[in-house]
Amino acid sequence: EDWRKQQSVKSTDPYSTDPERHPALRINSLKPFNAEPPPEILSDNYITPSAIFFKRNHLPVPQVDPKSYRLQVEGLPGGAPLSLSLEELKTRFPKHTVTATLQCAGNRRSEMNKVKQVKGLNWGIAAISNATWSGARLKDVLLAAGYRPEVARQTCHVQFEGLDSDVTGTTYGASIPLNKAVSEEGDVLLAYQMNGEDLPADHGYPVRVVVPGTVGARNVKWLGRIIVSEEESSSHWQQNDYKGFSPATDWDTVDFKSAPAIQELPIQSAITQPAEGAVVERSAEEVTVKGYAWSGGGREVVRVDVSLDGGRTWQVAQLQSSEKGQVPAPSPPPGRAWAWKLWELTAPLPPAAQELEIVCKAVDNSYNMQPDSVAPIWNLRGVLSNAWHR
Amino acid sequence: EDWRKQQSVKSTDPYSTDPERHPALRINSLKPFNAEPPPEILSDNYITPSAIFFKRNHLPVPQVDPKSYRLQVEGLPGGAPLSLSLEELKTRFPKHTVTATLQCAGNRRSEMNKVKQVKGLNWGIAAISNATWSGARLKDVLLAAGYRPEVARQTCHVQFEGLDSDVTGTTYGASIPLNKAVSEEGDVLLAYQMNGEDLPADHGYPVRVVVPGTVGARNVKWLGRIIVSEEESSSHWQQNDYKGFSPATDWDTVDFKSAPAIQELPIQSAITQPAEGAVVERSAEEVTVKGYAWSGGGREVVRVDVSLDGGRTWQVAQLQSSEKGQVPAPSPPPGRAWAWKLWELTAPLPPAAQELEIVCKAVDNSYNMQPDSVAPIWNLRGVLSNAWHR
Ligand SMILES: [Mo]
Numbered sequence: 127e128d129w130r131k132q133q134s135v136k137s138t139d140p141y142s143t144d145p146e147r148h149p150a151l152r153i154n155s156l157k158p159f160n161a162e163p164p165p166e167i168l169s170d171n172y173i174t175p176s177a178i179f180f181k182r183n184h185l186p187v188p189q190v191d192p193k194s195y196r197l198q199v200e201g202l203p204g205g206a207p208l209s210l211s212l213e214e215l216k217t218r219f220p221k222h223t224v225t226a227t228l229q230c231a232g233n234r235r236s237e238m239n240k241v242k243q244v245k246g247l248n249w250g251i252a253a254i255s256n257a258t259w260s261g262a263r264l265k266d267v268l269l270a271a272g273y274r275p276e277v278a279r280q281t282c283h284v285q286f287e288g289l290d291s292d293v294t295g296t297t298y299g300a301s302i303p304l305n306k307a308v309s310e311e312g313d314v315l316l317a318y319q320m321n322g323e324d325l326p327a328d329h330g331y332p333v334r335v336v337v338p339g340t341v342g343a344r345n346v347k348w349l350g351r352i353i354v355s356e357e358e359s360s361s362h363w364q365q366n367d368y369k370g371f372s373p374a375t376d377w378d379t380v381d382f383k384s385a386p387a388i389q390e391l392p393i394q395s396a397i398t399q400p401a402e403g404a405v406v407e408r409s410a411e412e413v414t415v416k417g418y419a420w421s422g423g424g425r426e427v428v429r430v431d432v433s434l435d436g437g438r439t440w441q442v443a444q445l446q447s448s449e450k451g452q453v454p455a456p457s458p459p460p461g462r463a464w465a466w467k468l469w470e471l472t473a474p475l476p477p478a479a480q481e482l483e484i485v486c487k488a489v490d491n492s493y494n495m496q497p498d499s500v501a502p503i504w505n506l507r508g509v510l511s512n513a514w515h516r
Numbered sequence: 517e518d519w520r521k522q523q524s525v526k527s528t529d530p531y532s533t534d535p536e537r538h539p540a541l542r543i544n545s546l547k548p549f550n551a552e553p554p555p556e557i558l559s560d561n562y563i564t565p566s567a568i569f570f571k572r573n574h575l576p577v578p579q580v581d582p583k584s585y586r587l588q589v590e591g592l593p594g595g596a597p598l599s600l601s602l603e604e605l606k607t608r609f610p611k612h613t614v615t616a617t618l619q620c621a622g623n624r625r626s627e628m629n630k631v632k633q634v635k636g637l638n639w640g641i642a643a644i645s646n647a648t649w650s651g652a653r654l655k656d657v658l659l660a661a662g663y664r665p666e667v668a669r670q671t672c673h674v675q676f677e678g679l680d681s682d683v684t685g686t687t688y689g690a691s692i693p694l695n696k697a698v699s700e701e702g703d704v705l706l707a708y709q710m711n712g713e714d715l716p717a718d719h720g721y722p723v724r725v726v727v728p729g730t731v732g733a734r735n736v737k738w739l740g741r742i743i744v745s746e747e748e749s750s751s752h753w754q755q756n757d758y759k760g761f762s763p764a765t766d767w768d769t770v771d772f773k774s775a776p777a778i779q780e781l782p783i784q785s786a787i788t789q790p791a792e793g794a795v796v797e798r799s800a801e802e803v804t805v806k807g808y809a810w811s812g813g814g815r816e817v818v819r820v821d822v823s824l825d826g827g828r829t830w831q832v833a834q835l836q837s838s839e840k841g842q843v844p845a846p847s848p849p850p851g852r853a854w855a856w857k858l859w860e861l862t863a864p865l866p867p868a869a870q871e872l873e874i875v876c877k878a879v880d881n882s883y884n885m886q887p888d889s890v891a892p893i894w895n896l897r898g899v900l901s902n903a904w905h906r
Pocket residue numbers: 182229230231232342343
């Protein structure tokens with residue numbers, strides 16, 4: 127009787143076993159759960175606490191038993207399929223720790239919606255967070271499964287399958303280029319810890335992929351299977367979503383085959399404080415502006431420009447690459463700047479201004495700049511929204 | 517007598533032995549010689565003929581005797597200095613060929629000058645060209661000189677010294693990160709051929725470095741010495757030039773130590789046809805727009821958007837990655853798209869338009885976009901000018 131009842135609840139609501147979430151999160155969708163922290167809180171910590179790290183689920187959170195969990199690794203020509211328990215993943219491979227920022231492709235989508243309606247969750251500016259991830263290197267696991275450099279000539283993608291699935295049994299899936307997966311400098315992890323603790327259920331317990339510098343969608347959670355392949359993942363999310371198009375392309379003309387799947391993300395920054403519409407006292411004499419900046423592909427943020435007058439004049443912000451008051455971490459090796467920078471500017475209030483129009487834009491070490499305005503980068507899925515933030 | 521006369525001419529004019537140049541080139545500076553082809557000609561060929569490939573010399577062209585030429589390689593901990601003749605460079609190492617676009621950091625500087633005067637040669641849009649380069653891989657030469665992966669932990673730059681020098685004997689110099697130099701996928705060449713022939717005098721005869729994806733200034737010509745080092749090159753051009761700054765930074769406030777040396781360049785595109793101010797016949801019904809697009813760091817151009825109405829509406833151009841009429845080369849491996857794409861759009865003339873305001877902007881496979889306007893990226897040296905071209 128009890129068993130039947132539970133089954134029937136589950137089949138009516140596959141989300142009934144989703145974990146509890148922090149009440150401060152701003153919810154964009156309950157089922158699947160998608161939420162972001164308030165921007166003012168986001169920039170309070172260099173390492174985002176796991177509880178307020180943005181949540182981006184495509185499907186119900188699966189319940190995974192760590193004892194029976196197996197990670198399958200297959201598709202390596204000449205190699206035998208590998209099946210690893212959680213314990214084996216933790217003990218057979220060296221543990222590596224990487225601080226990496228993850229950003230949803232749809233971060234700041236709400237700004238595109240103001241230009242013209244797009245399809246997708248109406249993310250604000252906080253679908254981005256920074257954490258410390260620990261686990262085995264994907265490279266080491268692929269080597270154990272029989273990867274040899276010759277493989278790269280025939281096959282060029284690594285597919286990931288999640289254990290989360292819809293009512294038809296379709297699982298979440300995505301892929302990354304093989305050269306990123308096996309690069310000594312790619313730092314791709316099969317992570318079993320986030321911020322020093324077991325992964326929370328919402329972030330992929332017991333194992334997720336962390337692909338530093340790469341769009342959130344490829345950092346597959348609740349990882350069940352790794353497939354080395356000549357082809358990209360055939361999933362909806364790899365083939366028919368998470369791609370960028372021209373502002374001229376609409377749903378009646380779009381050809382998803384014509385654009386590459388998003389992997390590395392472009393330069394990004396946003397203002398977290400003062401909040402939009404906040405009143406700055408005239409008597410204050412100074413205003414402090416705070417925010418974050420990050421670029422994909424391991425490109426380091428080298429400068430953030432802030433304007434108080436809508437982009438006519440600019441000042442250079444102070445960059446911060448560790449918790450406030452802590453000694454900054456040494457500069458990352460070139461091409462391996464996976465973590466964001468927080469930034470801050472305290473500037474005199476312009477004497478005559480009735481209203482401050484605060485704007486920020488960031489520059490990375492390939493000197494990529496953010497585009498000035500939203501409309502010319504508008505796209506039907508509302509991804510890659512990285513215009514100057516105002 | 518004759519010998520004395522020649523000496524005295526040389527000492528008064530070190531440029532007297534510079535080679536002859538193609539008469540179509542537009543000269544920005546005669547001594548040193550700096551010139552670019554007319555834009556309409558630039559996009560006629562996917563591979564730019566060497567004679568009209570943009571010339572960017574910092575100093576007089578040195579006269580190098582190929583018989584006595586030696587390339588010195590030094591600075592590798594535990595390795596002995598290496599001295600290679602031209603013949604040895606050609607025979608001891610496999611010959612590799614790479615098609616790579618080079619762009620001057622100052623390309624399109626003239627557009628910044630229109631915002632506010634900058635210091636530098638007044639380049640138009642054609643300080644960029646594409647050629648086929650052949651030579652030994654820098655990686656192979658460094659391995660022969662004793663490079664081992666452990667070296668990367670202590671030293672992280674590879675410096676290049678040219679044989680070109682000023683009256684005080686100061687030679688041109690620059691450096692690149694060691695990881696680019698030794699990467700299997702970096703494709704850095706010690707090139708002795710350009711477009712299938714010996715390097716022309718203006719392009720570095722007998723040997724130059726070709727650092728695909730990296731600003732022209734690091735592609736040192738007339739290469740004399742390679743030094744593996746803990747430090748970047750101490751040259752003026754590495755330390756106090758070729759860096760990007762905020763529009764707020766001017767000569768009285770600039771701190772050259774505060775910005776990284778330009779290495780990879782950001783996404784770029786420009787319109788080569790119709791020429792600026794050209795008259796399009798109303799009776800023509802259609803207009804054809806052509807140009808180039810390129811991005812640094814091996815990022816592939818995936819789309820070019822063209823507007824005929826100043827950026828209000830956009831159309832997607834056709835991309836071309838080989839000579840017209842030839843079978844396109846296969847797509848480069850990820851991160852190794854070193855060559856530009858030419859692009860073309862034929863579109864109906866907007867019926868009501870008195871004037872076409874043609875604009876282009878490109879997107880690379882990290883979805884980096886060009887900034888909309890010049891003023892917010894203005895910088896005192898007028899480098900990195902990559903706003904939408906109009
Ligand atoms: Mo996402």
